[in-house]
Amino acid sequence: MEILTILIPVSLLLGGAGLAAFFWALKRGQFDDPEGNAQRILRTDYDDKPKG
Amino acid sequence: MADGAFVADAEPEDAPLPPPFPTGGRGAAPSAAGPADPWTAPAASACPACAVAPLALAQGQAAADPGRMVFSLPGVHCAACIQTLEPGLERLSGVRSARVNLSLRRVSVEADPGVTPGDLIAAIERLGYEAHELDAGLLSVTETDRQGRDLLMRMGVAFFAMMNVMLLSVAVWSGASDATRDTFHWISAAIALPTVVFAGQPFFRSAWASLRVWRLGMDVPISLAIILASSISLYETMHSGHHAYFDAAVMLTFFLLAGRYLDHRTRAAARSAAEELAALEVPRARVLRGDEEVEVPVAELAVGDLVRVRPGGRMPVDGVVTEGTSEVDRSLLTGESLPAFAGPGTPLAAGEVNLTGPLTLRVTAAGRDSSLHRMADLVAVAEAARTRYTSLADRAARAYSPIVHIVSFTAFGVWMWITGGDLRVAVNISAAVLIITCPCALGLAVPAVITSASGRLFRKGLLIKQGTALERLAEVDAVVFDKTGTLTMGAPQPTDLEAIPPRAFAVAAALASASAHPLAVSLAAAARTAGIRPAPVTDLREVPGMGVEGRLEGRRVRLGRAEWCGADPAPVTATYLCRGEGRAPLAIPFADRLRPGAEAVVAGLQAQGMRVILLSGDAAGPVADLAGRLGIADWQAGVLPGEKAARVEALRAEGAHVLMVGDGLNDTAALAAAQVAVSPASALEAARPASDIVLRGQDVAPIADALRIARQSVRRIRENFALSALYNVVAVPVALVGLATPLLAALAMSLSSITVSLNALRLR
Numbered sequence: 001m002e003i004l005t006i007l008i009p010v011s012l013l014l015g016g017a018g019l020a021a022f023f024w025a026l027k028r029g030q031f032d033d034p035e036g037n038a039q040r041i042l043r044t045d046y047d048d049k050p051k052g
Numbered sequence: 053m054a055d056g057a058f059v060a061d062a063e064p065e066d067a068p069l070p071p072p073f074p075t076g077g078r079g080a081a082p083s084a085a086g087p088a089d090p091w092t093a094p095a096a097s098a099c100p101a102c103a104v105a106p107l108a109l110a111q112g113q114a115a116a117d118p119g120r121m122v123f124s125l126p127g128v129h130c131a132a133c134i135q136t137l138e139p140g141l142e143r144l145s146g147v148r149s150a151r152v153n154l155s156l157r158r159v160s161v162e163a164d165p166g167v168t169p170g171d172l173i174a175a176i177e178r179l180g181y182e183a184h185e186l187d188a189g190l191l192s193v194t195e196t197d198r199q200g201r202d203l204l205m206r207m208g209v210a211f212f213a214m215m216n217v218m219l220l221s222v223a224v225w226s227g228a229s230d231a232t233r234d235t236f237h238w239i240s241a242a243i244a245l246p247t248v249v250f251a252g253q254p255f256f257r258s259a260w261a262s263l264r265v266w267r268l269g270m271d272v273p274i275s276l277a278i279i280l281a282s283s284i285s286l287y288e289t290m291h292s293g294h295h296a297y298f299d300a301a302v303m304l305t306f307f308l309l310a311g312r313y314l315d316h317r318t319r320a321a322a323r324s325a326a327e328e329l330a331a332l333e334v335p336r337a338r339v340l341r342g343d344e345e346v347e348v349p350v351a352e353l354a355v356g357d358l359v360r361v362r363p364g365g366r367m368p369v370d371g372v373v374t375e376g377t378s379e380v381d382r383s384l385l386t387g388e389s390l391p392a393f394a395g396p397g398t399p400l401a402a403g404e405v406n407l408t409g410p411l412t413l414r415v416t417a418a419g420r421d422s423s424l425h426r427m428a429d430l431v432a433v434a435e436a437a438r439t440r441y442t443s444l445a446d447r448a449a450r451a452y453s454p455i456v457h458i459v460s461f462t463a464f465g466v467w468m469w470i471t472g473g474d475l476r477v478a479v480n481i482s483a484a485v486l487i488i489t490c491p492c493a494l495g496l497a498v499p500a501v502i503t504s505a506s507g508r509l510f511r512k513g514l515l516i517k518q519g520t521a522l523e524r525l526a527e528v529d530a531v532v533f534d535k536t537g538t539l540t541m542g543a544p545q546p547t548d549l550e551a552i553p554p555r556a557f558a559v560a561a562a563l564a565s566a567s568a569h570p571l572a573v574s575l576a577a578a579a580r581t582a583g584i585r586p587a588p589v590t591d592l593r594e595v596p597g598m599g600v601e602g603r604l605e606g607r608r609v610r611l612g613r614a615e616w617c618g619a620d621p622a623p624v625t626a627t628y629l630c631r632g633e634g635r636a637p638l639a640i641p642f643a644d645r646l647r648p649g650a651e652a653v654v655a656g657l658q659a660q661g662m663r664v665i666l667l668s669g670d671a672a673g674p675v676a677d678l679a680g681r682l683g684i685a686d687w688q689a690g691v692l693p694g695e696k697a698a699r700v701e702a703l704r705a706e707g708a709h710v711l712m713v714g715d716g717l718n719d720t721a722a723l724a725a726a727q728v729a730v731s732p733a734s735a736l737e738a739a740r741p742a743s744d745i746v747l748r749g750q751d752v753a754p755i756a757d758a759l760r761i762a763r764q765s766v767r768r769i770r771e772n773f774a775l776s777a778l779y780n781v782v783a784v785p786v787a788l789v790g791l792a793t794p795l796l797a798a799l800a801m802s803l804s805s806i807t808v809s810l811n812a813l814r815l816r
Contacts, residue, residue, distance in 0.1 A: 001232070008239060012216060019212040026201055026208070036154030042131035 119148075121169055122160045122186045123176065126733070126748055128152060133181070140179045141172065158186070200320055203313045206251040210306035213247035214299070218798075221299040225795045230292075237289040237296045244298035248282050251305045254312060270449040270491065273456045277486040278304055284483050287476075295480070300487045300797045307492035307805045314499035318506050319519060337368040340412070357415045361406045371413030373398045377596045378409035379569070379613075391569075393613070407569050409596020443520045444769050445498040452494060460485045463788050477790070484792040488783045493776035493804035498769055500812035505765040508815060512754040514730075514745055521744035523769075524728045525762035527709040531657050531755075532700060532722065534714035535668035535675055538732065539654075539682065539752070540644035544571055544625055546578045547643045554584065556638055560629045562586035563600045563611035566593075571627045571642055572600065572611070599627070607631065614639075625674070644674065646681070647732075649753025654682045656756030663708065667691045667699060669718050697721035713755065730755060764815055772808045779804040 025031065128137065134152045137159060141150035146164040153160070161172055169185045176183040220236040228236060255271045255278065262269035278301050285296035338345050340358040353359065353369055361367055363378065379391040382404050391407055394400060400413060464482035471477050506516045516522065536542050552560070561579035564572040565586060579586070589602040589609060599612010610630050614621035617628040619637035625644075630637040657664050666687035668675045675689035691699070696714075700722045703710050712719070712726035720742050723729035729743035732752070745758065783800045786792055 008220075011219065012243075015212050015216050019208060022208045023205065026204060031204065033153045033155045036134065036152060039131040039154055040134060043135050045135065 119165060120160060120162055121167075121172060122158055123169075123172065123183045124186050125152070125157050125159055125176070125181055125183055127181045128154060128157055128159075136179055137176065137181065141175060144171075144175055147172075159183075200313070200316055203254065203309060203316055206254070207306065207309040207313055209247055210251040210302060210309055213243050213251075214302045214306045216243050217299045217302050221794065221798070224296075233294075234289065234292050237285070237298070240296060240298040241286055241289055244302050245282060245286070248278055248301055248305060251309060252278050255305075255308065268453045268457065270453055270495070273453050273460075273486060273489070274304070274308060274491050274495070276457075277301075277483070277489075277491070280479075280483040281487050284480060288480075295794055297483070297487060297794050297797065300794055300801065303798060303801055304487065304492055307801065308495045310805075311492070311495035311499045314496075314503045315519075318499065318503050318516075338362075353415055355415050355417065359413045359415060361411045361413060363406055363408055363410060365406050367400050367402045367404045367406065367413065369402050369413070369415045370417040371400055371415045373400060373411055374414050375412035376410050377598075378411050379407040381405040381407055381570070391571075408567065408594065408598075443498070443523055444766070444773070448494060448497070448773055452491070456486065456489050456491075459489070459784065459788075467790070481787065481790050481792075484787045484790075484797065485784060487797050488787045488792055488800055489780055492801055493772070493779065493808045496805055496808050496812075497772035497776060500809045501765045501768045501772065501815065504812045504815045505761055508761055509745075509754070509758055512757055513747060513749040513751060514754050514758050515748055516745055518744045521728060522762045522765055524709075524744070525711065525759060526766040528662070528711040528728060528759060528762075530663040530665065530703055530708040531711045531713065532665045532667055532696075532703070532726065533654075533684075534696075534712075534719045534722075535666060535670055535678055536644065537715040538713055538719075539647055539650045539666070539678065541647050541750070543645055544574055544642035545645045546575050547641050549578060549582060552638065552640060555587070556629060556631065557582070557584050558587040559589060559604060559609055559631060560611055560638075560640065562589040562604075563592065563602055563609065563629070566602070567600045567611075569599075571625070574642065575627065575640065604631075643677070646678075647750060647752050649751040651682060652753040653756050654684060656753070657759070658683070660756065660759060662759070665699075665703075667696050667722070669693070669696075693718040693721050697725045700725045711755075711759070713752070730758075761815065768812055768815060772811055775807055775811065776804050 030037075125133075125137075128134070134154065137152055138150050141147050141159070141161060144167070146167040148162040148164070150159055150161045152158070159176075163172070173183045173185060217240045220240050224233050224236050252275070255275045259269065259271040259275035263272060281297040281301040281304070285298045285301070288294075288296050337348060337353055338360045339348050339353065340360060345360060358374065359369060359371060367380075373394055373396050375396065377393070377395040380394045380400060381391050382401075394406075394411065399416070400411075460482045463485050464478045467478040467481050468475070502519060502522060505522055509516060533539050549557070557579060561576055561584050564576040564579070567573070587604055589604045592600060592602040594600050595612070595616070598616040599610055601608060601610040601612075603609070610617055611627060614626070614628050614637075617630040617637045619628045619630070619639060625642040626639045627642070628637045628639055654664055664684050664686070666675065666679050666682075666684045668687070668689055669691055670689060672689040675687055679685075679687035688699070696719060700710050700712060704725070704727065710726045711728045711730065712723050713730045714720075714723055715731050719731075723731065723742040728745070730745045730747060731743040732747045732750075747754065779800055783792070783796065786796065
């Protein structure tokens with residue numbers, strides 16, 4: 001059962017990291033245009049090389 | 053609450069003013085602000101007391117960046133559009149960046165100060181898309197949707213807490229005991245309590261707001277359940293109790309926030325649509341100051357000013373012609389499809405379109421003094437009447453909160469009596485009842501369906517401005533249509549081209565190409581498609597208010613009004629060609645083109661068993677023709693605006709639920725009087741705020757679908773209520789006898805929320 005003293009903080013930490021990532025994405029406006037984002041992956045612009 | 057606030061806004065001032073109706077614009081600032089209010093007001097909330105914060109009302113502070121321009125793009129829909137538009141705009145000199153927002157159908161462009169909106173609109177049109185400038189200042193509210201982000205953030209926190217607490221709870225349910233269980237409960241408390249304090253705030257705030265005015269809103273039992281669950285669990289944890297409801301408290305918060313967020317999203321979309329429409333026209337007028345012609349906002353015009361209106365322009369104010377002759381198109385105001393003559397002394401109303409010659413107007417009524425205010429009042433009255441409509445959610449909440457409180461307090465009293473005053477047991481059971489009554493399913497029942505339905509309608513080109521519009525639409529059994537601009541495009545097209553002799557047609561084509569009059573433009577276009585080569589007419593000259601004349605082989609030829617050609621005017625819209633030499637003038641009749649989908653919508657509505665009625669301000673000829681073509685038996689022509697409204701009222705008095713579809717100022721009163729109103733986006737500004745649903749595109753066919761979807765979504769909402777009631781019927785007795793466990797509460801809560809959401813998604 002001693003393993004719990006490691007596992008519980010680890011699980012909280014991972015969850016917290018996810019939450020922080022969510023906050024970051026929200027602040028950066030990543031959820032402002034869901035439909036556009038869904039369509040943008042279909043563009044062929046950067047198929048050969050990523051945007052430089 | 054909300055309805056009262058809005059009526060107070062629309063100051064009932066200066067009623068006795070003459071008929072002319074103004075268009076909006078800067079002059080419409082009062083109207084744009086007025087009718088916009090009910091959409092920002094929390095009228096469509098899922099429950100009466102769910103006034104979760106004053107919905108973004110205070111967010112107008114974000115100032116517009118001067119280099120940033122926003123355009124509405126009704127036509128963008130796909131990845132290819134983004135790929136064409138963004139690089140296409142960025143290639144222009146002076147444009148720093150362009151970003152398409154597909155969800156809102158907008159593009160925002162960052163450009164150097166030298167770039168004008170006109171250049172960009174032209175550029176976008178060259179790329180093949182329709183674009184309208186939007187007033188960036190008015191839009192700033194939706195761009196920074198703080199309220200929505202705030203809810204989303206709270207939802208994120210609640211989700212994180214829910215998942216972690218659930219992990220620990222599962223361990224407890226599967227048999228952790230003694231010190232392990234207590235430790236897990238303490239860790240859960242450490243996660244859940246701050247979460248509840250942070251994420252539950254919207255509920256606590258609105259519960260407090262409704263308690264202060266002595267009301268029991270839906271949020272009161274919700275807040276009570278969350279607070280009781282947390283505090284009891286804390287108490288039990290301190291005393292090493294077996295049951296802690298931390299997971300229930302957090303889960304409740306999460307599911308309810310999800311419902312609240314969906315509700316907010318629908319309303320935000322409606323609000324942004326409303327703002328978009330208000331921001332569409334950026335009206336200015338050209339005023340003669342001394343010898344100079346200056347451009348001023350319509351709001352700054354005063355009575356007595358002289359205003360110049362160019363051909364193709366719309367009258368910005370009510371006024372009397374002092375100089376110039378022309379023809380005016382009154383179709384938006386009266387529904388007449390024939391242009392009327394205007395010369396010195398003719399009174400003109402704002403909203404009429406000048407067709408042929410430049411006119412100078414002396415302003416007789418402008419801004420607040422004009423009948424604009426009467427229009428705003430009228431719309432305000434209609435809005436107030438509609439916000440009084442009690443939605444299903446309101447009714448459910450009204451039934452729900454007293455029952456829950458009574459049941460929970462009775463349980464408390466009864467268990468106090470049974471156990472002989474054991475407070476701990478009694479409080480535990482009454483809290484279990486509150487938690488298990490599952491307001492989360494109830495909180496999701498309406499928003500989930502409305503979100504699903506309005507998303508579906510948005511894709512079909514319909515924007516819902518009011519949350520209760522769907523419910524009101526579902527009851528509709530009679531549909532009243534306007535003709536000009538609603539069932540027809542409002543753009544005339546020549547009929548009977550075969551009847552025109554080719555030589556005459558060639559002459560007419562040559563003359564028509566010299567004018568910007570809509571009949572002439574349409575005739576010239578028809579000639580081009582028919583492959584007619586224009587005759588070599590020389591000395592072409594447009595006579596304002598009359599027509600075009602020129603010379604052909606030494607003879608004078610004319611195309612224009614009947615009187616000018618010496619012809620007897622026909623009862624239909626027509627232009628007349630006279631070629632001199634004793635040849636009789638030739639009438640070229642025009643008919644309005646049907647709006648796409650007009651036939652389908654009428655047929656569809658009749659198939660649904662609706663009563664379809666056509667009321668038009670136009671002459672009997674064209675109306676009868678249209679009614680015959682569409683198969684509408686019940687029609688009336690030459691109807692005045694007041695009569696339209698009276699007819700709608702009469703229908704409602706007979707017990708019919710009327711849907712009014714119209715676009716002109718002559719329809720505004722009828723739109724306001726009807727149970728639900730739909731108008732095309734091309735409608736005048738005064739008509740749009742009076743309507744609950746706006747058609748984005750040209751096609752009217754989606755109206756029939758909208759009715760079907762509305763009925764279906766009301767059915768889904770009822771089913772959802774039945775589902776959540778069913779869960780309560782099963783779970784509440786269990787809780788009342790004291791057998792409820794946190795596991796049961798979690799099961800009931802998540803199962804009912806998920807079934808309700810899935811049921812909403814069944815909408816087709």
